[in-house]
Amino acid sequence: xxxxxxxxxxxxxxxxxxxxxxxxxxxxxxxxxxxxxxxxxxxxxxxxxxxxxxxxxxxxxxxxxxxxxxxxxxxxxxxxxxxxxxxxxxxxxxxxxxxxxxxxxxxxxxxxxxxxxxxxxx
Amino acid sequence: xxxxxxxxxxxxxxxxxxxxxxxxxxxxxxxxxxxxxxxxxxxxxxxxxxxxxxxxxxxxxxxxxxxxxxxxxxxxxxxxxxxxxxxxxxxxxxxxxxxxxxxxxxx
Numbered sequence: 001x002x003x004x005x006x007x008x009x010x011x012x013x014x015x016x017x018x019x020x021x022x023x024x025x026x027x028x029x030x031x032x033x034x035x036x037x038x039x040x041x042x043x044x045x046x047x048x049x050x051x052x053x054x055x056x057x058x059x060x061x062x063x064x065x066x067x068x069x070x071x072x073x074x075x076x077x078x079x080x081x082x083x084x085x086x087x088x089x090x091x092x093x094x095x096x097x098x099x100x101x102x103x104x105x106x107x108x109x110x111x112x113x114x115x116x117x118x119x120x121x122x
Numbered sequence: 123x124x125x126x127x128x129x130x131x132x133x134x135x136x137x138x139x140x141x142x143x144x145x146x147x148x149x150x151x152x153x154x155x156x157x158x159x160x161x162x163x164x165x166x167x168x169x170x171x172x173x174x175x176x177x178x179x180x181x182x183x184x185x186x187x188x189x190x191x192x193x194x195x196x197x198x199x200x201x202x203x204x205x206x207x208x209x210x211x212x213x214x215x216x217x218x219x220x221x222x223x224x225x226x227x228x229x
Binding site: 044045059106108112113114115 | 156209216
């Protein structure tokens with residue numbers, strides 16, 4: 001069974017730089033592309049980043065480009081999101097998500113973690 | 123960026139009734155659309171992909187239809203566990219985008 005556990009969320013000051021982690025198990029993480037999706041309180045879903053299985057292909061939403069960095073450690077079955085220059089509007093639950101087809105292109109979201117809440121506030 | 127517009131924002135129905143949810147894309151996405159169900163405090167769950175294919179374990183009362191720019195999710199007879207928020211999402215082009223969601227609430 002696929003299991004994704006996010007961590008690293010919490011209260012962060014504007015301009016802060018937390019790093020989110022996602023521990024993956026139950027599937028072949030090293031050969032799977034991964035994504036981060038976020039959801040602001042009471043709002044809809046927003047895809048924010050994609051990383052290929054090797055880590056060589058990265059995509060970002062415009063809202064986070066230049067501030068967030070996605071990475072992975074296949075030896076540790078772990079996905080990361082380094083968040084810099086946080087703003088109030090980055091307050092959200094951040095989900096680690098696998099892809100359905102995982103062929104290297106745009107895709108649907110398959111397995112979701114439980115999410116970790118990042119609250120940006122002074 | 124492809125914008126997805128869901129309607130209605132809220133649907134008030136009783137258990138056993140039929141639910142019809144709409145998702146309209148700002149440009150042609152062919153059949154590259156999915157639907158997700160999200161219960162309060164939980165992560166979303168994929169229920170329909172490629173417009174009309176049910177995901178693993180999804181009951182037959184859920185069905186999806188449409189192509190191009192207009193899509194529909196139908197729940198033939200609402201069960202108590204179906205009252206939730208439903209999101210549509212396209213994979214036709216980057217960035218991957220979601221609709222604003224439709225809340226199906228108990229009348």
